[in-house]
Every structure is written in structure tokens, then in C-alpha cells.
Amino acid sequence: MKIITVGTGYVGLVHAAVCSEYGHEVHAYDIDREKIDAFSSGLSEPIEKFVNEPGLVNIIRETLGKSLHFSDDLEAIIEGTDAIFMCLPTPSNIDGSTNLTFYDAAAESIAEVLAKRKDKRRLVLVNKSTVPIGTARHLEGIMKSHGVENFGVASNPEFLAEGTAVADARRPDRVVVGCDCEEDFTILRRVYSQFVHHVRIKYIQTTPETAEAIKYVANTMLLTYISFWNGVGAKIGENMPNVNIDDLRLGVTSDDRISTWGSFVSNGAGGSCFGKDISSLIYQLRRVNVSTKMLEASFEVNEHQKVYLIDRAITEADFKFNNKTVAVLGLAFKKHTNDMRDASSIKVIESLLGKGVAAIHAYDPLANETAADVFDPSKNALFEKIKYFDSAKEAITGSQALFVSSDCEEFRGFSRTIEDTVSPPYLVMDGRRMIPDYNELVSKSFTYLAVGSMVMRPD
Ligand SMILES: NC(=O)c1ccc[n+]([C@@H]2O[C@H](COP(=O)([O-])OP(=O)(O)OC[C@H]3O[C@@H](n4cnc5c(N)ncnc54)[C@H](O)[C@@H]3O)[C@@H](O)[C@H]2O)c1
Incomplete structure (x- = not known):
């Protein structure tokens, strides 16, 4: 099949690469010339600057x-194109609704080009972007308004997770395809022929609107599950003496019906999708007068979770941030990525700066560069206080407190590095419960404060 992917971000580039691996003729299209040059070079450094996926x-x-x-x-x-996959950004507007500016601009330019094509074979325009329920229909309207002939619209939401994007695209749990007619289902079955009769992959054919809804409900469910553990499990561990959150989690998730994924309490889930997708679903449901209380609670718990360890440090550990140097370890929204979109570290750093810290020592194995773009001092002079380091050890040198904000493996069992590098009084804030041997630290007079536990301080 001849495929075009429109947008070469995490979704578009990975989809293009994996489809090309399966032998389709793939053309990855983007308006960003710098990206096209970087990807065409075939070199790691320029490619990974934009999309860093194993x-x-x-x-x-x-x-x-x-x-x-x-x-x-x-x-x-x-x-000669059989399918065009729309892999465009769909960020949130301030009111939570989905901003379709990029999507619409791309759709308009595709329509103009398609209206002039000589080859009139059936072609399907497929939404891989996460778009509000009804957007395939909206896309159809744009095409028709330009006089495009012999086309269909489809929804084929993407479920990959950053950090494991290639593995997820090669072996998804399910492929969801929403089309209006058998002709279009056939084209997409050809694109996904390796998945159609797979023993483990579910190949689901439905309406475009159902496919669009599946993506929103899936992401909202995942965030709600995370928020359940952070809003209930973590709070029990933090407020009820002698409750061990790790044992609590193990005991509960030993039930086959309850997922282990998402049960690890944390300083909130970031990334480009959860927040914007739940906000969008809230907006879409309000418009049809459906109560969104439960979704609002999930969203709020997650936002609160990102910074509340800093408030606990003040109230429970009597820590004064004013003029202190704080190391922030793990800047990207999770391990194995340099993506800073909606990362919890952004809220953490902004909160610390608001509390008058003298300096932030920042470190991430992959995201120092993308973080420096986010914390651009020309946007906020306080960002001058952020310095970037090449290792966690260097970042904590000279600090009086540290905050672990992502789940990079190298932070696990990190207590020896802390002990060898800084001296108490010192506050360790662990947003990911990455330091299982915290007792060692406390026995050496460090104060340890983690999501899910009461503060532990030297006697
Ligand atoms: N990132 C994820 O983990 C993930 C997972 C599942 C679904 N999604 C959804 O997929 C969509 C894309 O996400 P992403 O993370 O790949 O976005 P991204 O921001 O990484 O990439 C989008 C790309 O589109 C390009 N673009 C913008 N306007 C264009 C135009 N008019 N014509 C051609 N290209 C244009 C940009 O230059 C950019 O390269 C979003 O709707 C997102 O919600 C993302």
C-alpha cells in the first residue's frame, strides 16, 4: 500500500517507520523542514533530538x-496514495476543548492537493490523532467542500505509550478501526494485514465515532485509575499510622481484576495526552449535559498530586525552601523519553521557584535539552536559577534537598549516592518511591518524605 503520514511527531514518525518495516511504501510528510532534514539524515543525534524512542x-x-x-x-x-494518516497535534484550549487549528490547517491543505489529483482511486483519510467524537465527520465535510472525489474517512486511534512506542506499534494490544463502508475497511485491513488475524492482537472494526470515543474513554480510565491510587491509596499511607503503602498495593492488586499498572503512587501522571484528553472529554460531555464530576475529580487529584509533596515538606518536615538549593531529578514526564509535555517536573520547579529557592540543580538522562527549552529565561527570569547537570551526583552536590520527579531506573537504590555526596540536615522528597532503602538514609539523619508514606525523620 502507498501510505502518507501527515505529521512526523511521536505518533506519525513511529507509525511511518513501522509501516515501512512491514513493506508498505511510506511517505512521512511534515511542514517542519528542520524535522524532515533531521529524519532524512538517518543519523541518531538529529532524529533523537525530536523523537527519542528505543x-x-x-x-x-x-x-x-x-x-x-x-x-x-x-x-x-x-x-497513487491508498491511505493518509493524520498524526497532528491536538492540544487543549484554555477551556479544556480540543484545539483543532493544526488539524484543520493540515486537512485544508490536503483537501486542496487531493482536489487536483489525477489518480482517482479510492483513498481513506485516517485520524490517528486523538480528536473529539465527530471529527471524522468534520474531516469529511472539509474534503467535500473542496470537491475531493472517491475518498472515505476513518478513525484509527493510536494507543502507543512514549518510551515503548516502537514496541507498542509493532505489537499493539488492539487495532481499532472505525469506517463507514466495507471498501474502506478493506483498505485498512490491507494496511494492517499483519494484525488482522493475529492470535493475541484484537482487530476491532466499528463506526468512526465509536473509535474516537474508545480513545478518550481508554485514556480517561487510565488517568482515573492512577488518580484513584494517588487520591485514596497514597493518602491512607500518608495519614494512617502503620499502614505500609507497598504492602497495601500488593494486597489489593493481587486480585486478577485489579491492575498493577497505575497502582504505583506518584507525584502525578504527565505527558502530552492524559491531561488534555480528560479535559477534552469533560468538555465534550458537558456540551451534551452529562455530569462530569468523576472525571473532574480524576483530573484535579492528578494536578494536586504534582506539587503537594512540596507543601508537605513545609508542614510535615518543617523545611524552609527560601534561599535553599534543591536538586530536581527526572525532568521528562517519565523514563526513556525526552518529552517534557505536561511533565510533573514543570509544576515542581515552578512551585520551588515560587517558594524562593536560591537555585535548582536539574538533571535528566535524556531531557536536559528539551527542559532548557521549556524553562527558557526569556519567558520567566526566575528560570535563570535553573542549572543543568550531566549526572544525578553532580546535581545533588551542594544542595540541601532533592526531589525525585520521574521513574528513571538510575534513581532506584540511590541512597548510597546521596549519603556519599551530601550531609544532613538534608531533605529527600521522593515523588516516585524510587528509594526502597530509605531506612538507611533515615538512620544516617536524613529526612525522607515520599508519596504514600508519613514523613520519616531522624529521632
Ligand atoms: N505522543 C503520544 O504518546 C501519543 C499517543 C497516542 C496518541 N497521541 C495523539 O496523536 C496526535 C499527535 O501526537 P504527537 O505526540 O505525535 O504530536 P507531536 O506534536 O509530537 O507531532 C505533531 C507533528 O505534526 C506536525 N504538523 C503540525 N502542523 C502540520 C501541518 N499542517 N501539516 C503537516 N504536519 C504538521 C508538527 O510539525 C509535528 O511534527 C495527538 O492528537 C495526540 O493526542 C499521542
């Missing part, structure tokens, strides 16, 4: 110029 560079190197091509000229690649 295994991705290898696929690009193997298929580049054979089954995978990059372009910023849609007209030049359009003829």
Missing part, C-alpha cells in the same frame, strides 16, 4: 530511501 533510529536507517521517504511537499507524493 529502536526507532534502527528502523529508519534500514528502510530510508527504500520503503520510507520524508517530504515537505505533499503535491509531489500524493498520486
Whole structure:
């Protein structure tokens, strides 16, 4: 099949790469020339600057110029295309609704090009972006208004998780395809022929609107589950003496009906999708007069969770942040990615700066550079106080407190590095419960404060 992916971000680039690996002729299109040049180079550094996913560079190197091509000229690649995958950003507006500006702009330019195509074979426009229920229909309207002929619209939401994007795209749990007619289902079954009769992958064919709804309900459910553990489990551990949150979690999740995933309490879930998707679903449901209390609670618990350890440090550990140097370890929203979108560290750092810290020593194995773009001093002079380091040890040197804000493996069992580098009085704030041997630290007069437990301080 000849496929075009529109947008070469996490979703578009990974989809293009994996489809090219399966032997389709793939053209990855983007308006960002810098990205097209970086991906066309086949070199790790420029590619990973934009999308850093394990295994991705290898696929690009193997298929580049054979089954995978990059372009910023849609007209030049359009003829003979079977499917166009829309992989565009769909961020939130301030009121929670979905901002379709990028999506609509891309749809308009595709429509203009399609209206002029010579080859009139059936073509499907497929939404991979997470878009409000009804957007496939909206896309159909844009195409029709330009006089595009012989096309169908489909919804095929993407479920990959950053950090494991390539593995997820190669072996998804399910492929959800929403189309209006058998002709379009057939085109997409050809695109996904390796998944259609797979023993473990569910291939689900439904209406475009149901497919759109599946994506929102799935992400909202995942965030609600995380918020349940943070809003209930963690709070029991923090407020009821002698409750061990790790044992609580194990005891509860030993029930096959209850997932282990999401039960690890934390300083909130970040990333480009959860917050915006739950906000969008709240907005969409309010418009049809459906109560959104439960979804609002999930969202609020998650936002509160990002910074409340800092408030607990003041009230429970009597820590004064004013003029202190605090190390923040783990800047990206999770391990194995350099994506800073909606990362908990952003709220953590802003809160610390608001409390008058003298300096922030920041470290992430992959995201120092993307973090520096987020904390651009030209946007906020306080960001001058942030310095970036090449290792956790260097970052904590000279600090009086540290905050672990992501689940990078290297922070696990990190107590020896802390003991060897800084001296008490010292406050360790553990937003991910990454330091299982915290007793060692406390026995050496460090104060340990983690999500899910009462503060532990030297006698
Ligand atoms: N990132 C994830 O983990 C993930 C997972 C599942 C679903 N999604 C959804 O997929 C969609 C894309 O997410 P992403 O993270 O890949 O976004 P992204 O911001 O990483 O990439 C979007 C790309 O679109 C390009 N673009 C913008 N306007 C364009 C235009 N007019 N024409 C062509 N290209 C254009 C941008 O240059 C960018 O490269 C979103 O709706 C998101 O919610 C994301």
C-alpha cells in the first residue's frame, strides 16, 4: 500500500517507520523542514533530538530511501496514495476543548492537493490523532467542500505509550478501526494485514465515532485509575499510622481484576495526552449535559498530586525552601523519553521557584535539552536559577534537598549516592518511591518524605 503520514511527531514518525518495516511504501510528510532534514539524515543525534524512542533510529536507517521517504511537499507524493494518516497535534484550549487549528490547517491543505489529483482511486483519510467524537465527520465535510472525489474517512486511534512506542506499534494490544463502508475497511485491513488475524492482537472494526470515543474513554480510565491510587491509596499511607503503602498495593492488586499498572503512587501522571484528553472529554460531555464530576475529580487529584509533596515538606518536615538549593531529578514526564509535555517536573520547579529557592540543580538522562527549552529565561527570569547537570551526583552536590520527579531506573537504590555526596540536615522528597532503602538514609539523619508514606525523620 502507498501510505502518507501527515505529521512526523511521536505518533506519525513511529507509525511511518513501522509501516515501512512491514513493506508498505511510506511517505512521512511534515511542514517542519528542520524535522524532515533531521529524519532524512538517518543519523541518531538529529532524529533523537525530536523523537527519542528505543529502536526507532534502527528502523529508519534500514528502510530510508527504500520503503520510507520524508517530504515537505505533499503535491509531489500524493498520486497513487491508498491511505493518509493524520498524526497532528491536538492540544487543549484554555477551556479544556480540543484545539483543532493544526488539524484543520493540515486537512485544508490536503483537501486542496487531493482536489487536483489525477489518480482517482479510492483513498481513506485516517485520524490517528486523538480528536473529539465527530471529527471524522468534520474531516469529511472539509474534503467535500473542496470537491475531493472517491475518498472515505476513518478513525484509527493510536494507543502507543512514549518510551515503548516502537514496541507498542509493532505489537499493539488492539487495532481499532472505525469506517463507514466495507471498501474502506478493506483498505485498512490491507494496511494492517499483519494484525488482522493475529492470535493475541484484537482487530476491532466499528463506526468512526465509536473509535474516537474508545480513545478518550481508554485514556480517561487510565488517568482515573492512577488518580484513584494517588487520591485514596497514597493518602491512607500518608495519614494512617502503620499502614505500609507497598504492602497495601500488593494486597489489593493481587486480585486478577485489579491492575498493577497505575497502582504505583506518584507525584502525578504527565505527558502530552492524559491531561488534555480528560479535559477534552469533560468538555465534550458537558456540551451534551452529562455530569462530569468523576472525571473532574480524576483530573484535579492528578494536578494536586504534582506539587503537594512540596507543601508537605513545609508542614510535615518543617523545611524552609527560601534561599535553599534543591536538586530536581527526572525532568521528562517519565523514563526513556525526552518529552517534557505536561511533565510533573514543570509544576515542581515552578512551585520551588515560587517558594524562593536560591537555585535548582536539574538533571535528566535524556531531557536536559528539551527542559532548557521549556524553562527558557526569556519567558520567566526566575528560570535563570535553573542549572543543568550531566549526572544525578553532580546535581545533588551542594544542595540541601532533592526531589525525585520521574521513574528513571538510575534513581532506584540511590541512597548510597546521596549519603556519599551530601550531609544532613538534608531533605529527600521522593515523588516516585524510587528509594526502597530509605531506612538507611533515615538512620544516617536524613529526612525522607515520599508519596504514600508519613514523613520519616531522624529521632
Ligand atoms: N505522543 C503520544 O504518546 C501519543 C499517543 C497516542 C496518541 N497521541 C495523539 O496523536 C496526535 C499527535 O501526537 P504527537 O505526540 O505525535 O504530536 P507531536 O506534536 O509530537 O507531532 C505533531 C507533528 O505534526 C506536525 N504538523 C503540525 N502542523 C502540520 C501541518 N499542517 N501539516 C503537516 N504536519 C504538521 C508538527 O510539525 C509535528 O511534527 C495527538 O492528537 C495526540 O493526542 C499521542
